[in-house]
C-alpha cells in the first residue's frame with residue numbers, strides 16, 4: 478500500500494491540489510491514506526511508550542539509593558561501596574541519560590508523516606464537501622441539526638458529526654460571510670464539545686474560547702446581540718477570568734447601548750420547488766412496463782421496457798448491461814476521471830470513453846438492436862461518478878439555435894445508463910414533466926430531446942439530484958440527429 482501511495486506522491490507536483498470530494502471513487506483513496514497515517518502514529522506511540530517504560534524502570538531502580546540516603550547522607554557516602562557506585566552513576570550514567578532523552582523519538586515516523594503531506598485533502602476539498610452537504614440540506618429540506626445527528630431525508634444513518642466537524646463547517650461559513658449557517662454549525666459544535674477531549678482538540682487546533690468568540694461574532698453580525706451575549710455569559714460561567722471573553726462581553730455591552738437590537742427573524746423555510754419534490758420522490762410514478770421482443774427479427778432478446786412518458790418520449794430499458802460490463806466501464810472511469818470546472822453546475826468527475834473499446838462497440842450494437850438508434854458517429858460516451866452531495870444542475874441536453882449552428886448538428890436522443898444503484902438520492906428529475914427516475918444499475922434511461930420541428934424541447938430540461946448516500950455512476954451518450962437520419966435512410 479505504501480508503494481501505491483508513494484507512486485501517487487511522485488505523480489503529484491507540488492502545486493497540484495488534491496481533489497477528493499467530487500467523486501466517491503476518489504474519496505475511496507482516503508481510507509488507505511488514513512490507515513497509513515494511523516499506523517504511523519501508532520508506531521510512533523509504541524516507540525514513545527517503549528522509551529517511557531525504559532525511563533520509568535530506570536527511575537524505579539534509582540529511587541532506592543535516594544531513599545536509603547534520606548536523612549543520613551554522610552553515613553551513606555561514608556560507605557565506600559555506596560560512594561563508588563554513586564560516583565560512577567553520576568559520572569557515567571547521567572550523560573548517557575541526557576543523550577537518551579534528547580534523542581528524537583520516532584524520527585522515521587515523522588519523516589513518513591511529512592512525505593505524504595501532499596496527498597492530504599486540500600482546503601478546496603473541504604469547501605467542495607461543505608457545498609455537497611449544503612446541496613443535500615437544501616434539496617431534501619434538512620436542518621443542520623438533522624445532518625449532525627445523521628438524519629438524512631427521513632432516514633437515520635449510523636453516523637454523527639463531531640464537535641470538530643461542526644466547528645470546521647461553522648468556520649467555513651463564517652469566512653464565506655454566511656453568518657446564519659455559521660452560527661448554527663458553531664452552536665452545534667458547542668453542544669458537542671467534550672471537555673474531557675480538550676487535550677486532543679488542542680492538538681487539532683480546536684479551542685473552546687475561539688469557538689465561543691466565533692459563535693458570538695456570527696450572532697452579532699446577524700444583530701442577535703442578546704444571543705451573542707448569552708453565549709459569552711455562558712462561556713464566562715465556565716472560564717470566569719478569561720480576558721478574551723471579558724473583553725468581548727464589554728464590547729458587546731457597549732454595542733448594545735449604542736446600537737438598538739434589530740429584531741431577528743427566524744429564517745422562514747423556502748417554498749418547495751418542483752425539482753425538490755422530484756428529488757424527494759414525491760411525483761406520482763406513471764409508467765407502463767412491457768416485456769417485448771426487439772424491433773429487429775434477427776435479435777431475439779426479450780426486452781424489459783418501461784415507457785415513462787409518450788410526449789416527450791421517455792423510456793427505460795432494464796438490464797441493458799451486465800454486472801461485469803458495468804464494472805469494466807467503471808474501471809475505465811476509475812483510472813481516467815477528472816473534474817471539468819468548465820461544465821457548470823456539475824459536482825462530479827467524468828471522462829470520455831474511447832469508441833475503439835470492444836465493449837463500446839458491442840454496446841452500440843446491442844442498443845441499436847434494442848432501440849433502433851444508431852450510436853456510432855455521435856459524441857463519445859461520458860462516464861460520470863458523483864461525490865459528496867454530487868448533483869448536476871437543471872440543464873438541457875439539446876443545443877439551442879446558436880450552439881446548433883456552431884456544431885452543425887443537434888442531440889436528438891440522450892441515453893443515460895445507470896451503472897450503480899444508489900442507496901439514497903441521485904434521481905434524474907424532469908421537473909416540467911413531473912418525472913423522476915431512480916438510479917437502477919443496468920437500466921438505460923432514453924429520452925427524446927427535440928420537438929418534431931427538430932427544435933429543442935424545453936420540457937426535457939432535467940436535473941441530477943444530489944446523492945445522499947451511495948456511489949452514483951452513469952454512462953451518458955448524446956445521439957447525433959444527423960446520424961439517425963443517415964442510418965435510417967441506409968438501414
Ligand SMILES: O=C(O)CCC(=O)C(=O)O
Pocket residue numbers: 869874893903904905906939940941942951953
Ligand atoms: O446524473 C444524472 O442523473 C443526470 C445526468 C445528465 O443529465 C447528463 O449527464 O447530461
Ligand SMILES: [Fe+2]
Pocket residue numbers: 872873874891939
Ligand atoms: Fe443531461
